[in-house]
Amino acid sequence: MVLTLLIGAVIAIGLASRRGYVPFPAVLGNYPGDALWAWVVLLCVAWLRPAVTRGKLMAWSLVIAFAIEFLQLYQAPWMQALRANKLAYLVLGNGFDPLDLLAYVVGIGGGAMVDRLWERRQRRLA
Template identity: 50%
Template sequence: MRRRPLRSRPVQCLAIVIVIVLGLASRKYPQALPAVLGKWPGDALWAWMMFLMVGFLRPAWSTAAVAALAAAICFAVEFSQLIRTPWLVALRDTTLGHLVLGSGFHASDLLAYLVGIALGVAFESMWRARLGRRR
């Protein structure tokens, strides 16, 4: 027996687009955010996008399972930045490669990823609570 999806794919898709736009804007217009945040908003939004993408691909999974896989992917991508093979460095030197794979390992990014995933969990929980009140 298949479980009923917890997430709507059209809603997930819209949320992914919104978070991508916010993430790109955070990098293009960093002056719009407090300088002390540096590039962390973009990193947090990238992790939130990953949370949404995992939820899109696995709509029946629990929020905890989606968050765990999203964190594992984010951490794996960050640690992969320690690998400096020429072809991977060349890929990261492209715009898309840099946006997806990053460029250099920073342990502080791991915290930003956890914050982004926590935001995803919080918004998903609020969304579900709001839907529950309307039914």
């Protein structure tokens, strides 16, 4: 339940950041939103595979995020038509940017740190 709520919250913050409602420094451009997107990938993998180790969680999340970024190099008409759908556009993106890969590493690494801190807090409370 907590994971589902966190996924929703991170998506909301990411969408708000794209509309300018979350004040990230302008110099960062869209990269904070990209990092949040990658964190959502991590959260979704954790939701689908709750027993996976943190290392595997990070590895799978990076593979998925990088694969989707490299898929943006593929510009077939049917793929462009798919990306015309708002939801597909938000998931698949459009236009390869190598700096997005760095944002994904930051987002997934930050998400893994939050997971570790949450786990430590839960152990302390138990």
